[in-house]
Amino acid sequence: MNLLYTTLGFIGIYLYVSFASLLWEGIDRKLVARMQRRMGPPLLQPFYDFLKMVSKESIIPRDSNKLFELAPVFALAAAIALLAYTPLGFGPLFGTRGDIILFIYLLTLIGFIRVLGAASSGSPYAQIGAQREMIILVSREAPMMLGIFTIMWRIRDLGVSKPFSLRALYEHNIWEIGTPMSIIGALILLFVFMAWLASEIEVGFFDIPEAETELAEGTMAEYSGRHLALFELANAIKAFVSASLVVAVFFPWGVSGYLGLTGLPAVIADLLFHTLKVFAVLFVSMSIFRAVSGRLRITQAVNMFWTRLLPASIVGALLLVIDTLGVIA
Amino acid sequence: MFGYWDALYFVYVFIIGLIIAYLLMKWAERASSGTRREGEGAKIFLSGEDQDRVIPDFEHFRGYFTGRHVMWGLIRGINRMFIAFRREHTGLLGDYVSYLLITIALVLGALIIWG
Numbered sequence: 500m501n502l503l504y505t506t507l508g509f510i511g512i513y514l515y516v517s518f519a520s521l522l523w524e525g526i527d528r529k530l531v532a533r534m535q536r537r538m539g540p541p542l543l544q545p546f547y548d549f550l551k552m553v554s555k556e557s558i559i560p561r562d563s564n565k566l567f568e569l570a571p572v573f574a575l576a577a578a579i580a581l582l583a584y585t586p587l588g589f590g591p592l593f594g595t596r597g598d599i600i601l602f603i604y605l606l607t608l609i610g611f612i613r614v615l616g617a618a619s620s621g622s623p624y625a626q627i628g629a630q631r632e633m634i635i636l637v638s639r640e641a642p643m644m645l646g647i648f649t650i651m652w653r654i655r656d657l658g659v660s661k662p663f664s665l666r667a668l669y670e671h672n673i674w675e676i677g678t679p680m681s682i683i684g685a686l687i688l689l690f691v692f693m694a695w696l697a698s699e700i701e702v703g704f705f706d707i708p709e710a711e712t713e714l715a716e717g718t719m720a721e722y723s724g725r726h727l728a729l730f731e732l733a734n735a736i737k738a739f740v741s742a743s744l745v746v747a748v749f750f751p752w753g754v755s756g757y758l759g760l761t762g763l764p765a766v767i768a769d770l771l772f773h774t775l776k777v778f779a780v781l782f783v784s785m786s787i788f789r790a791v792s793g794r795l796r797i798t799q800a801v802n803m804f805w806t807r808l809l810p811a812s813i814v815g816a817l818l819l820v821i822d823t824l825g826v827i828a
Numbered sequence: 829m830f831g832y833w834d835a836l837y838f839v840y841v842f843i844i845g846l847i848i849a850y851l852l853m854k855w856a857e858r859a860s861s862g863t864r865r866e867g868e869g870a871k872i873f874l875s876g877e878d879q880d881r882v883i884p885d886f887e888h889f890r891g892y893f894t895g896r897h898v899m900w901g902l903i904r905g906i907n908r909m910f911i912a913f914r915r916e917h918t919g920l921l922g923d924y925v926s927y928l929l930i931t932i933a934l935v936l937g938a939l940i941i942w943g
Binding site: 506509510513553554555556557558559560561562571572573575576577578579580583584593595601620621622623624630634637638715720721724725728729732797798799800801802804805806823824 | 837838841842844845846848849850852853855856857859860861862863864865866869870871872873874875900902904905906908909941942
């Protein structure tokens with residue numbers, strides 16, 4: 500019975516996040532348009548786009564293989580499975596000890612499936628996009644993983660029930676330590692996470708694998724109709740989930756405690772508040788970032804990750820580690 | 829959540845994800861105006877170039893990509909780091925022993941501090 504309710508909750512979360520992530524895309528397009536003094540599309544444009552793409556004819560390139568058609572289904576399946584391990588204002592539904600590793604694995608898997616789909620299309624544009632995606636994938640994960648594992652390791656000492664689980668972020672958070680070193684370390688890691696988030700959703704500097712004006716949508720060059728619709732939905736969910744990780748790590752506070760709510764109303768209130776926080780984080784890391792910055796070359800982006808963000812992550816992690824020595828209380 | 833077998837629930841969750849994605853795809857297939865797999869429209873996009881046109885001396889490019897330079901961006905991006913590492917590979921045994929000693933010193937230092 501427990502499993503049945505959890506499964507129903509999981510499907511409910513999938514429906515909610517699909518709606519919220521597409522709605523965010525609409526808000527983002529409107530906001531960026533206003534920043535550039537344009538009217539922008541209607542708020543519900545991503546929903547119209549999705550339905551329009553679903554109704555259109557899908558074109559399968561004659562040189563593509565079967566993986567080209569299967570990739571969108573697998574990408575969406577991975578995005579949906581990811582929701583079972585995503586903190587959404589409360590602990591993940593299927594969360595367990597060490598689920599952070601599974602979370603990162605699934606997040607990376609979506610990008611990897613995109614690469615497989617693009618490489619199976621037979622298009623040189625998609626192939627170049629795929630190799631760029633692969634390169635940026637291996638570059639961006641190192642700083643993020645170092646940061647998240649350090650934070651998880653640090654809050655483990657505060658007495659969490661399941662170490663290295665995403666649920667632990669709602670029991671204790673990194674700001675609770677309160678020492679100057681831990682706060683500076685956490686702020687540095689926050690910066691690293693915001694840059695990682697921008698690269699995860701490929702905006703601004705990191706809009707390299709798709710690069711519309713250069714690679715004609717890169718990895719997505721040959722996708723059309725319902726296949727593209729499924730990929731777009733998977734990407735929208737991925738953006739929401741990635742931002743959810745940043746929110747859970749750095750801004751995990753809920754409102755249900757202040758409002759004195761319990762049970763289902765508390766879950767709904769926390770979910771809505773979490774969605775607002777996700778929108779705020781995406782506003783900084785996505786809307787503003789893509790409105791004010793241009794695309795880097797792939798070598799510049801890789802350079803930035805390995806020689807700027809990874810050292811920044813190491814410094815942040817070291818500050819959190821040194822803090823345990825109690826040198827500066 | 830469910831005890832010892834928690835990790836296996838990943839398989840359960842992924843299967844649910846696959847079922848939802850498959851149903852969505854099937855619904856979209858019925859709602860769409862079909863699938864085109866052959867004919868002129870099924871050629872790849874090459875900025876207006878014809879996929880079937882053979883350009884003399886450029887036969888090897890014919891719409892296919894060999895993947896020979898997949899790591900190009902990565903290697904170029906961290907080129908200076910590679911150069912620094914290469915410079916350290918002197919081939920002298922004394923150097924490698926010193927790297928080993930430094931690593932052991934760091935590990936021992938960490939062990940002494942954190943016990």
